Amino acid sequence: MKLLRIGASGQERPAALDGEGRLRDLSAHVADISGEALSEEGLQRLAALDLRSLPEIDPGQRIGACVGGVGKFICIGLNYIDHAHETGKQAPPEPIVFMKATSAVCGPNDPIEMPQGSEKLDWEVELGVVIGRRAKYVAEHQALAHVAGYCVVNDVSERGFQSERGGQWTKGKSHDSFGPIGPWLVTRDEIADVQDLDLWLEVDGRRMQSGTTANMIFSVAHLVSYLSRFMTLEPGDIIATGTPAGVGMGRSPQLFLKPGNALSLGIDGLGRQSTSVVAAAQQT
Template identity: 55%
Template sequence: MKLLRFGAAGAEKPGLLDKDGTIRDLSSVVSDITPETLKAGAIEKIAKVDPATLPAVAPGGRIGPVVSRTGNFIAVGLNYVDHAHETNSPIPSEPILFNKTPNSMIGPNDPVTIPKASTKTDWEVELAIVIGKTALYVSEADALSYVAGFAVCHDVSERAFQTERGGQWMKGKGSPTFGPLGPWLVTPDEIADVQNLDMFLDVNGKRCQTGNTKTMIFGVAHLVSYISQFLQLDPGDVITTGTPPGVGMGMKPPTYLKDGDVVRLGIAGLGEQQQTFHAYKG
């Protein structure tokens, strides 16, 4: 299934994308896609419904982030071999973890704000995992059974904040609007091999990132299991899993986003996003 949330920010409704590409309103089935509804079995409940019995939604409206009220928005750094090489970084022996802020999460096509005092706002297309049930000390063999679905994430990053201001990476990762997520939450049964998905990202129509999840250093199952050894993952939590090469900081010379730039990105089977970047106005 391809699930989504549609409508104005803060008033989204749950939806399903049917096989013909029509959005169907799920409001009569579940109230929303949230930690609470996922915990209560929303995915299983939706799977029993015939999409043709649900009201169609007019096309062209806003799409929101795929889940609401996320508790943890966890990110993995330097998780693609070729990206580590382009940043002249050693290959990690264990996953590098940091946090993005849940309130940085926005819809896949919402505008992104370049932060006040930013000089190095950068792009990163990533595969995101949405957790479907509580995971603590889970094995790698069982890890995928804890996954509700997958989505496209844009891990927008301010490199000066991240790398030049000391402390942890989250300084450059958690600004408002720095986490577009969607358009769809795609359930695992629709993905033949999550470790073989093509990825791309364009800036102003120019291809910058081309990659595939097969070059991940630590795969999806390993990440879910690994993270669950240190903290409890709850329904609705999001893990964004790293980016392939082609980011702005790796270019020669480095190139960063400016007011008016348009970024388009996507992952095979998971849909596409597009954002316009705007300077902070205060």
Template identity: 60%
Template sequence: MKLVRFGPMGKEKPGLVDPEGKIRDLSEIVPDIAGEALSNKGLAKIAKADWQKLPVASGRPRIGACVGGVGNFIAVGLNYADHAAETGAAIPTEPILFNKAPSCIVGPDDDVMLPKGSVKTDWEVELAIVIGERARYVSKQDALSVVAGFCICNDVSERAYQIERGGQWMKGKGCETFGPLGPWLVTVDEVADVQKLGMWLDVNGERMQTGSTKTMIFDVRTIVSYVSEFMVLEPGDVITTGTPPGVGLGMKPPKFLKAGDTMTVGIEGLGVQTQNVIAWK
């Protein structure tokens, strides 16, 4: 299934993308694409519904973040061998984890706002994991059983905040609008091999990132299992899993976003995002 949330910011309704590409309103089936609706039981309830009888969303509604009520927004750093190489970083021996603020989450086509005074805001196409079942110390073998599905995340990053201002990376990762998610949450059963997905990102129509989840250092199963050693994962938690090469920081000279730029972000089978970059306001 392709699950979606649509409508004005803060008032999104749950939806299903039908085989014709239309959004069907799931409000009579589940209250939101969040929490219990993401559990195996909740997803089975949605799958059981006759989509042809669900009302079609009218017009061209705004698409919100594909998961609501996110409690924990976890990210993995330097998780692609080719990205580590472009930044000159050593290959990690264990996953590097940091937090993105849930308050930075926006819809896939919402504006990305540069932080006040920022001159080093960067782009990162990433595969995000959405948790569906409570998980603690889950094994690699069982890791996918606690996953509801996958979506695109643009892990927007302010590099000066992240690297030059001391402390943890989260300073440059959780700024307002720095977490576009969606357009859809694609359930696990619809993704044939999550470790063989092509991914890309353009800025103003110019290809910046081209990669594949096959070059992940730590795969999806490993990441879910590993994170569950350090915290209890709850339905609706999101783990974004790292980026392939082509970020602005790795270019010579470095290249960063400015107001008026447009990012287009895609992952095979998971849809496309488009964000306009605006100045702080």
């Protein structure tokens, strides 16, 4: 299934794509694409529906974040060897883990805000893993059974805030709009091999990133198992699994985003995002 959320920010309703690519309203059957709805039982109930019999939704409406009520937004750094090398680093011996504030979550095509004082706004196309079953001390060979599905993530980053302002990476990863997810949550059963997906990103029509999840240093199964040793993973938690080479920080000369830049990015079978950069407005 391809599950998504449609409507204005804060008013999204659950939906699914039917076999012909039409949007169908799931509101009569589930409150949101979150929590219990992402469990094995919840997804089975949705899979049993005749989508063609459900009300059709106007495709012109905004697409929201594909998961509602995200509890934890966990990110993995330097998980592709080519990206590690472009930043001048070696492959890490264990996954590098940091958090992105859940207030950064937004729809896949919502504008990306350039923060006030930003000079090094960067892009990172990533495979997102959505947890569907509580995971604590999970063995690697059992880890994928705890995954509800997958989505496209852009781990938008402000490199100056991340690396030049002291502390950990979180402050460079958490501005509003720095966590576009979707368009869809694609359930696990639709992905034959999560370690064989192509991912790409373009800025103003120029290809910047082309990679494959086959080049991950730590696999999805390893990451779920590893993280479950340090924190309990709950349904609706998202893991952004790292980015391939081609980020602006890794280029020579370095290249960063400015207001007006247009981004497109996607992953095989998981859809694409299309957005643009705008200057963050002053809070009043």
